Amino acid sequence: MNNKIITISREFGSGGRYIGEKVAEKCGIEFYDKKIIEKVAQELGISEQIVAQQGEYAPAKSIFSYAFVGRDITGVSLADQIYSIQQQLIKDLADKGPCVIVGRCADFILSGRDDVLNVFIQGNKTEKTERIKELYGKSDAEVKKLLKDVDKKRSVNYRYCTDKEWGNRKNYDVVLNSSVLGYEKCIEVIADIYGKEKQN
Amino acid sequence: MNNKIITISREFGSGGRYIGEKVAEKCGIEFYDKKIIEKVAQELGISEQIVAQQGEYAPAKSIFSYAFVGRDITGVSLADQIYSIQQQLIKDLADKGPCVIVGRCADFILSGRDDVLNVFIQGNKTEKTERIKELYGKSDAEVKKLLKDVDKKRSVNYRYCTDKEWGNRKNYDVVLNSSVLGYEKCIEVIADIYGKEKQN
Numbered sequence: 001m002n003n004k005i006i007t008i009s010r011e012f013g014s015g016g017r018y019i020g021e022k023v024a025e026k027c028g029i030e031f032y033d034k035k036i037i038e039k040v041a042q043e044l045g046i047s048e049q050i051v052a053q054q055g056e057y058a059p060a061k062s063i064f065s066y067a068f069v070g071r072d073i074t075g076v077s078l079a080d081q082i083y084s085i086q087q088q089l090i091k092d093l094a095d096k097g098p099c100v101i102v103g104r105c106a107d108f109i110l111s112g113r114d115d116v117l118n119v120f121i122q123g124n125k126t127e128k129t130e131r132i133k134e135l136y137g138k139s140d141a142e143v144k145k146l147l148k149d150v151d152k153k154r155s156v157n158y159r160y161c162t163d164k165e166w167g168n169r170k171n172y173d174v175v176l177n178s179s180v181l182g183y184e185k186c187i188e189v190i191a192d193i194y195g196k197e198k199q200n
Numbered sequence: 201m202n203n204k205i206i207t208i209s210r211e212f213g214s215g216g217r218y219i220g221e222k223v224a225e226k227c228g229i230e231f232y233d234k235k236i237i238e239k240v241a242q243e244l245g246i247s248e249q250i251v252a253q254q255g256e257y258a259p260a261k262s263i264f265s266y267a268f269v270g271r272d273i274t275g276v277s278l279a280d281q282i283y284s285i286q287q288q289l290i291k292d293l294a295d296k297g298p299c300v301i302v303g304r305c306a307d308f309i310l311s312g313r314d315d316v317l318n319v320f321i322q323g324n325k326t327e328k329t330e331r332i333k334e335l336y337g338k339s340d341a342e343v344k345k346l347l348k349d350v351d352k353k354r355s356v357n358y359r360y361c362t363d364k365e366w367g368n369r370k371n372y373d374v375v376l377n378s379s380v381l382g383y384e385k386c387i388e389v390i391a392d393i394y395g396k397e398k399q400n
Contacts (some may be wrong), residue, residue: 117380122369167369169322175375180317181393189389193381 004098004115006194007106009167012150013128013143015178016121019186020102026191030099032090040085046078054079056103056157083161103154107171108162119190120172127179204298204315206394207306209367212350213328213343215378216321219386220302226391230299232290240285246278254279256303256357283361303354307371308362319390320372327379 006023010016017033024031041048090109093099107118132143158166169175174193176186206223210216217233224231241248290309293299307318332343358366369375376386
């Protein structure tokens with residue numbers, strides 16, 4: 001495989017986003033996370049906050065989104081519109097050149113290509129809790145709830161968009177536990193696999 | 201974590217056993233696979249073939265094993281005896297010094313230790329089929345059946361012995377797809393993680 005694209009899926013608090021950003025730096029390739037949100041928000045003329053929430057955490061056609069989320073004149077829900085634009089954007093970005101893309105079902109969206117390395121970052125509860133407390137200044141009780149809720153929402157969103165199971169090892173080429181390996185080692189391993197494969 | 205032990209769990213045909221052996225060579229540590237079978241067979245005075253089959257592929261107390269497998273005078277099934285001796289042996293081997301242990305629920309058996317790196321090797325159907333055909337000289341139809349059956353048996357055995365799900369990414373620190381990365385890269389990555397961690 002001649003890797004051009006790295007997708008990073010991650011458990012909340014595992015440092016997957018940070019690892020992805022550093023891998024991109026190390027490999028000298030683009031990193032797409034917030035840029036996707038900005039672009040989708042721009043296209044739809046809505047706030048980035050709504051895109052961030054709906055783009056990765058909402059089951060696009062649940063009863064709730066049906067009831068509460070705005071629709072365009074054709075009756076397509078906002079969450080569906082976001083997914084549709086996000087999907088096209090991710091395909092375009094991958095066509096554009098080597099990059100790291102975090103979350104947003106990118107592993108599934110790019111599954112037709114043969115130059116994608118799909119990575120999943122997981123972690124242990126203690127280390128994930130510490131990271132979330134540090135990053136977001138949350139209490140223990142809030143972190144406990146977040147740890148459960150965020151991954152559950154990602155999982156439901158992934159199931160809706162892909163009809164596959166989020167976090168199932170079979171969807172990924174590499175799964176690393178950042179609590180055991182440490183962030184630096186995860187960055188090194190992924191960059192090393194990417195670099196090696198590029199030369200093939 | 202100061203790794204001393206590497207456990208390798210693997211899909212049938214993924215080359216996990218080969219990768220484990222080469223990692224042990226590269227790290228200059230012991231490799232235990234057949235030695236465990238020999239030792240257990242010796243202790244129980246039974247054939248190595250029975251140990252190989254029952255030690256990793258039998259649900260120890262299924263209706264079938266209850267009916268057909270020999271029992272000692274206390275009524276403990278042969279499969280249970282094998283698991284019990286295997287369990288103690290794996291603990292002893294881990295106490296003895298750095299090593300790679302393949303299969304046999306070693307990740308679960310050693311879960312009380314903090315010096316174990318748990319690895320899972322998976323592969324794609326095409327590459328696994330090729331490997332099994334090459335190694336065992338089987339037909340396409342036989343390989344198809346084996347691919348399904350062997351992992352299913354490992355899974356049932358693991359569930360029986362550990363009450364956990366075989367192959368669930370959460371049980372492992374590192375999961376690699378050998379069809380995507382290639383055997384050599386898998387060996388390099390695992391040895392690298394092991395080496396680095398040893399120096400911590």
